[in-house]
Amino acid sequence: MSVQTMNVKEVAKKVLNKEQLFILDVRNEDDFNDWKIEGEQFSYVNTPYFDLIDGIDPIKDQLPTDQDILVVCAKGGSSEFVGEMLVEEGYENVYSLEGGMKAWSEHLEPIKVADLTDGGELYQFVRLGKGCLSYMIISGDEAATIDAVRMTxxxxDFAKEKGAKITHALDTHLHADHISGGRRLAEKTGATYWLPPKDATEVQFEYKPLNDQDVIQVGSSNIDVHALYSPGHTIGSTSFIVDDQYLLSGDILFVNSIGRPDLAGKAEDWVGDLRETLYSRYKEVSSELYVLPAHFMTNDELNEDGSVGEKLGTLYEKNHGLNVEDESEFRSMVTENLPPQPNSHQEIRETNMGKISPDHDRQREMEIGPNRCAIQ
Incomplete structure (x- = not known):
C-alpha cells in the first residue's frame, strides 16, 4: 500500500461539511503558526519535515490510528515522502495534500448566494485558503465578476457552464493582499474592466472609470449594479448595491470586523474616510441590504452553506467596529490595532497597477499567507 493523495477540493468539502480530519503539517513552525488549513473539526500536529527524515518515531504517540491523516507541506513533495513513511509503519488511510499549501491557497469554492431578478443568479467564490471572496452575477447570457482573483x-469556465460570457469585470478597489484577475479577465473575454479612478492614478493600462452612482446593467434583464463611493480602506474604495438587495462592501466592512486604512501607508489620512463610510454613507442605505464582503477572517464567519454574509442591520447591532461612538476612540482602535502587512503587499499593488509583471510562480509566492485586510 502506498500513500494516497487528497486534492484541495476534497479538503474544502471537509471544511464546509465540518468533517473530522487529522492534519500532520510538516512545514516549519513559523509557517504553520502564521497560516494553516482551518477546519472546525480538524486536529493538528506540526513537526517540520527535517525532524522526520530519519523516521516518524518522534511523533508516533501523537498520531491517530482510527482516523484519516492528511500530511501537508508547501508544495506536496515533502508530504508525500512523510506519508510513505507512515504507510510503511502500518498507518492506514494516509493522504498527501496534492499541490500542498500553494494549491490550497488557490482553490475557489463557488456557492450560490441568491436568485436575482428575471432568473438572474449571484454566486460567491470562497477562497478558503486565503480568505478572499469573489462574485459573479449572471443574467441571461451575460456575466459580471466583482473582485475576481488571478485564477481567471x-x-x-464557470460562466461558460452557465451559458454566459463575462462582459464586465469590476474591482471594488486596488487590492494589496492578492493579485486581481479583473484586467486579465477583460483581456481574455473582451469584458470591460472597471476600476475606481482615485485608486488608478498610477495604473499602466486602460480601464473604465468606476464613479459614484454609476449604474452597470448586466444582461438584458433589470439586474443593476449601483456604485457607491465608500473610501477608507483605500481612497477609491467603492461598494456595489446589486439588484437593490445586496451590498458588496469590498474591504470596507466584514462580518466580524472592519477594513484597515493603511495598506498604502495612509492610515492617519484615511481613518476619517473609513469612519465616514461606516457611520454615515452606509447609514443612508437600507439596513435590509445583505452585506457580502471581499474577505473573511476566520471560518467562524462561514454560514451553514459555506457562504459569508450578513444583513447590514445585524452588523450594526453586533459588529464592534460599527459601535464606537467616540471618534478619537475609533481612530485609536483602528490605527493602534493594525495587523502585520500582507506578504509582498507593495509588490502586489504594483502588479495590480500594471507596473510589474511577475511570472506565475512568483505570483503564487507573493500571495502565500493569510488574509490581513481587517482590523484585529
Missing part, C-alpha cells in the same frame, strides 16, 4: 480560468 475558474470564472471563465
Amino acid at each position: 480560468d475558474v470564472f471563465v
Whole structure:
C-alpha cells in the first residue's frame, strides 16, 4: 500500500461539511503558526519535515490510528515522502495534500448566494485558503465578476457552464493582499474592466472609470449594479448595491470586523474616510441590504452553506467596529490595532497597477499567507 493523495477540493468539502480530519503539517513552525488549513473539526500536529527524515518515531504517540491523516507541506513533495513513511509503519488511510499549501491557497469554492431578478443568479467564490471572496452575477447570457482573483480560468469556465460570457469585470478597489484577475479577465473575454479612478492614478493600462452612482446593467434583464463611493480602506474604495438587495462592501466592512486604512501607508489620512463610510454613507442605505464582503477572517464567519454574509442591520447591532461612538476612540482602535502587512503587499499593488509583471510562480509566492485586510 502506498500513500494516497487528497486534492484541495476534497479538503474544502471537509471544511464546509465540518468533517473530522487529522492534519500532520510538516512545514516549519513559523509557517504553520502564521497560516494553516482551518477546519472546525480538524486536529493538528506540526513537526517540520527535517525532524522526520530519519523516521516518524518522534511523533508516533501523537498520531491517530482510527482516523484519516492528511500530511501537508508547501508544495506536496515533502508530504508525500512523510506519508510513505507512515504507510510503511502500518498507518492506514494516509493522504498527501496534492499541490500542498500553494494549491490550497488557490482553490475557489463557488456557492450560490441568491436568485436575482428575471432568473438572474449571484454566486460567491470562497477562497478558503486565503480568505478572499469573489462574485459573479449572471443574467441571461451575460456575466459580471466583482473582485475576481488571478485564477481567471475558474470564472471563465464557470460562466461558460452557465451559458454566459463575462462582459464586465469590476474591482471594488486596488487590492494589496492578492493579485486581481479583473484586467486579465477583460483581456481574455473582451469584458470591460472597471476600476475606481482615485485608486488608478498610477495604473499602466486602460480601464473604465468606476464613479459614484454609476449604474452597470448586466444582461438584458433589470439586474443593476449601483456604485457607491465608500473610501477608507483605500481612497477609491467603492461598494456595489446589486439588484437593490445586496451590498458588496469590498474591504470596507466584514462580518466580524472592519477594513484597515493603511495598506498604502495612509492610515492617519484615511481613518476619517473609513469612519465616514461606516457611520454615515452606509447609514443612508437600507439596513435590509445583505452585506457580502471581499474577505473573511476566520471560518467562524462561514454560514451553514459555506457562504459569508450578513444583513447590514445585524452588523450594526453586533459588529464592534460599527459601535464606537467616540471618534478619537475609533481612530485609536483602528490605527493602534493594525495587523502585520500582507506578504509582498507593495509588490502586489504594483502588479495590480500594471507596473510589474511577475511570472506565475512568483505570483503564487507573493500571495502565500493569510488574509490581513481587517482590523484585529
